[in-house]
Amino acid sequence: MKEATGELNMTVVTVVAIAAVAAFFYAFIWPSIKTNILNSTKCSNATNCVCSGTTCKCNYLDETGSTQEVTCPNNNQD
Numbered sequence: 795m796k797e798a799t800g801e802l803n804m805t806v807v808t809v810v811a812i813a814a815v816a817a818f819f820y821a822f823i824w825p826s827i828k829t830n831i832l833n834s835t836k837c838s839n840a841t842n843c844v845c846s847g848t849t850c851k852c853n854y855l856d857e858t859g860s861t862q863e864v865t866c867p868n869n870n871q872d
Contacts, residue, residue: 845870864872 840852845868854864 804815833864833866836862840864840866 809847816817837852840850840854843850843866845851848868850866850868852864852866854862856862
């Protein structure tokens with residue numbers, strides 16, 4: 795019976811540890827990944843870019859039809 799209790803305790807510890815890692819990822823890491831993906835999508839669909847140095851100010855037409863100004867990296871810099 796003691797062995798079964800020990801196995802149950804270790805299972806609970808493992809489940810709690812996995813939940814803690816998942817919560818940390820979801821709360822702290824995922825928002826920055828999501829923001830980077832959205833910014834990359836906006837920059838790849840941007841038009842009317844005016845570049846200065848390492849950045850460009852571009853217009854992005856979102857799915858609602860409104861125009862947003864986005865700042866994108868200047869990939870054509872020499």
